[in-house]
Amino acid sequence: MATAVVTLLFLSGLFSCRCLAGQYHFVSDLLNWTEAQKYCRANYTDLATITSLEDHTRFTKYVEDLGYSLSIWIGLYYDIKWSWSWSLDGSGLRQTGYSGWSSGEPDQPSYEHCTFMYTGLWGDRSCSDMLPFLCYDANEIAANQYILITQPKSWNNAQNYCREHHTDLASSRNQEENQRLAIKSDSKNVWIGLFRDTWQWSDNSKSRFTAWGPKYPKEGGFNDKCAAWYASNHGWADDLCEEKKAFMCQTPPSRVVKVTIRTDSPLKLEDPAVQAAIAEQIQQKLHGQRVTWRQQPDGKVFHEKKNKDAKRLEKRDEL
Template identity: 40%
Template sequence: MADMRRLLSNSAGNMTEAWIGLYDQRDGIRTWYWSLPGVEFNEANWNEGEPNDIITENCGFINTIKWGDISCNRKLFFLCYKKNKTSEKFFLIEEEKTWLEAQSYCRDKHTDLSSGLDQLNDDQLKDVLPKNKNVFIGLFRDTWRWSDGSSFSFRHWNLMFNDEKYNSGQCAMTVFDDGGRWKNEDCTAKKPFICYDDNMILIQENKTWEEALRYCRTHYRDLVTISNLDEQRSVQQETQFASSPFVWMGLHYACTLDVWFWVTDEVLIFENWASELKIDDCDMSGAMQQEGEHKWVKENVSEKFNFICSKC
């Protein structure tokens, strides 16, 4: 949603709509995603016999603790998640809506539909779940892909979008006078278009520093590095949307040499440490504060935080 707000703020003149880099593969395999950006779909908790795709079922529900697939056009109660520091994070909305309507409601009133194993296994969520009732969660699948090859799960379709149709070969555009929501159209239509040069992504999963490093090197390029004030500002722009108090960077402490270094072997030129820091030890890495001035802090590598990967 942060990217959409930046896009809308930069829209110019009388341009009402523009192509974005999302297209629907004609022969692609449907892939499961989470609605909340940065949460990767890598494990599942399906009920026995699910997903069964009886009639094109591209959205997910939870019943007690197990998941199933269901038509996105069915109307169900749904679970919203709110990223905050209070004890109340999950909200059961006892209004029947389609999956897209539920997603729109959660993003408007809270943060998003409940997404990912960390949220769906949370004891607090179990306290609000109704018994033996299907409830929408932030799980969906489609054949849409980004032109830069990324697996980013964010979707912002208008409420008229047919999420039961797949392999259409169409392309997506954003409509500025509809809050930036997207619609699909034949790719041969001539429209204005939007380019971008974003080179990093916030992963809203809590991992140790070494787990984060492996994840970034497997899926992107590396943990993010910062060499000047402009890069610091770019990273903190992403950090403010993290769901953990700190966010891992590619900064590590070499105990034997008594020196801090970036994992890309870049020299530590620019620094932005907080005033009160832990004493260096052999298991420290660098993280950025999620709030405030986004200063750097030293944290034990076994701590689990969100992290930022560089893409190039």
């Protein structure tokens, strides 16, 4: 059987494009944060994400033009379970799939946001505590990449030191790295590069940009786990997620993409289950961004196109 070339014509997908701004959609219904998130995901893409000063300025102007003067839910929330990230590359424990927490740790989510190591086990501590620390230097050979600095510093000052003199604080993203750090730590309590980045975006966007209003997020406000934009200061504040507020949804810009798939076996391309399976695979490649199909003028989504070898075989059979 000749190999068939299946052309998926006009895949209409809601792709994220950094060069283009997404579209905000204001909803005046008063809902709690979870209800607002569900509404946005069902009717748009997600709650609004603000990852740059440009986004923040555009968001603020949009609300001002609406004339709305009360607080508005945005997609930022306080994440406990998956809030730990590595200073070196921003990867989280969910991505690496490895952790070395000691039994009962982490145990103080409200104020212990930095990680230390002792004999290969991790614990959380206040970032202001003074400890020795381990740096990582990417320019050194493997045997010399981890450097123990015995002068105690806070976690933030240790991070600054490592970035200035080496590459960054040391990461322990797998068992091998953890063993190497345990040996290098010389049985001391030492800072490593894992920190709690407690505020996350609903659509999983990664950004270090913040626009908190004065005195926000509230110190010790562990029960205030959702963020809102406030007209009074054009900044963010943390509030109880159960409060009822208007909210801002978002859709990213759309792109139309033509995709060609080669297959040795026939596919029932008009079968909704087949279409859903293909869309799911594409969405995984796009980190969960939504994909939809667009019908052609003849009512079909897919058209089958045979390759040159298949055409030659058919012509030979005709002869």
